[in-house]
Amino acid sequence: MLLLAFAALLLVVFAVARARQRAQLREGTLLVAAVVFAALGVLQLLVQSDPDAAATTVRVVAVATPVIVLVLAVFLITNGITMLRLEGRSLANLLSLIAGVGLLVFPLLLLALLAWGGFGGFVVAAGVVLVAGYAAAAFVAFLVSSLLYAALPAPRRPRAIVVLGSGLIRGEVPPLLRGRLDRAIAAWRRAVRAGGAAPVLVPSGGQGPDEPRPEGEAMAEYLRDQGIPGDLIRPETRSLNTRENLEFSRVIVDGIDGGGPVLIVTSDYHMLRAGLLARRRIPRARVVGARTAAYFVPSAFLREYVALLARQRWMHVVFALVFGATLVSVYAAIFLV
Structure with a gap:
């Protein structure tokens, strides 16, 4: 017993x-x-x-x-x-x-x-x-x-949505990163429909040694092409890993008016580690994940x-x-x- x-x-x-x-x-x-x-x-x-x-x-x-x-x-x-x-x-x-x-x-x-x-x-x-x-x-x-x-439930009316970068292919957004951005766009549109101020999108990612431009810049371009107003996109282009994604994005997030929560978007397999890192860097933020191709998950x-x-x-x-x-x-x- x-x-x-x-x-x-x-x-x-x-x-x-x-x-x-x-x-x-x-x-x-x-x-x-x-x-x-x-x-x-x-x-x-x-x-x-x-x-x-x-x-x-x-x-x-x-x-x-x-x-x-x-x-x-x-x-x-x-x-x-x-x-x-x-x-x-x-x-x-x-x-x-x-x-x-x-x-x-x-x-x-x-x-x-x-x-x-x-x-x-x-x-x-x-x-x-x-x-x-x-x-x-x-x-x-x-x-x-x-x-x-x-x-866990995700906030429906965040004041900011941070999208973590994951690498470019020939300077363009690949399918894995596109999935994260599409999940962020869906959350942004849902927040707009709920009323109140539209969230600010923070695409986060610097320039790796094999990349012709920063990830944040390419991600911001993709967001604009999908109809997100340019004044609501504030890219972060210095980070080289998840920890820096969060630390540098917080500087941008802290400058956004409003008291709503922060939503962080990554891939489903990366959610827990991103959430653990975010606890000290963007307190009370919630991380959600975009679906990944089944073969990639294991x-x-x-x-x-x-x-x-x-x-x-x-x-x-x-x-x-x-x-x-x-x-x-x-x-x-x-x-x-």
Whole structure:
């Protein structure tokens, strides 16, 4: 019952965090942890009341897990090949392919470590399982947090709409960036229909080394071509990454009259990380995402996940150790007590 009680406590904490309506990784972590502890609590009750049913449940999970991993690996490899064919060769575009191959190689690595023999091989194999398990749990928590943040309502009458840049192709707006701009235009038109002052649009993006002009300039041109009045477009053309997008856009936003909220538009896979960065740079802003081509989503989410891990790497080292200690404790509570 202790595991079920802990799951209930996690759900209460999740509800409190959810009520704040902001970008938070903790929401997904709390919800996933609550579901896992609830499942483990049910398993514990089965072990105590019906050992045969518990053994059957464990066998089903043991058989289903490699099948699920195999299907996921094939999907990721296929997606990775599609990414290389449609988007070109780069590390970011290789992520889903690398992840798929890694899922296939992982069991072979474990078998090799166990065949190495001795206590040392077992310890290394256990460490590999711990790291892989934590990485998988953290990725699921990241996905759930992203979905929860995407489900929050967006302001209908913002005073400003900031559009984050994503790179030009031969100086022109490519489909990915066009999707962000179209989402911003739809929000702008909805705000105009709602009445009051029309929002100011802030297309944000500087000039990369392979770009003939700043992204903000090309984005502003696209907005004007779509019928947005030029006096309501204030491009930001110095930023080179998301953090700078937000910091430099805030200077423009702070100069806009009115007390309404700020809406930030990016791609759906980028929403959570943009929201986390915006919390300190444009407080109380809400980030919304434009839809991305389906084939692009797996690699894009993996890239965002890796970026978040790198940004908080030492925190994740501590969490991985806590994760391992928790697994050992739960195993002991279910099967050894």
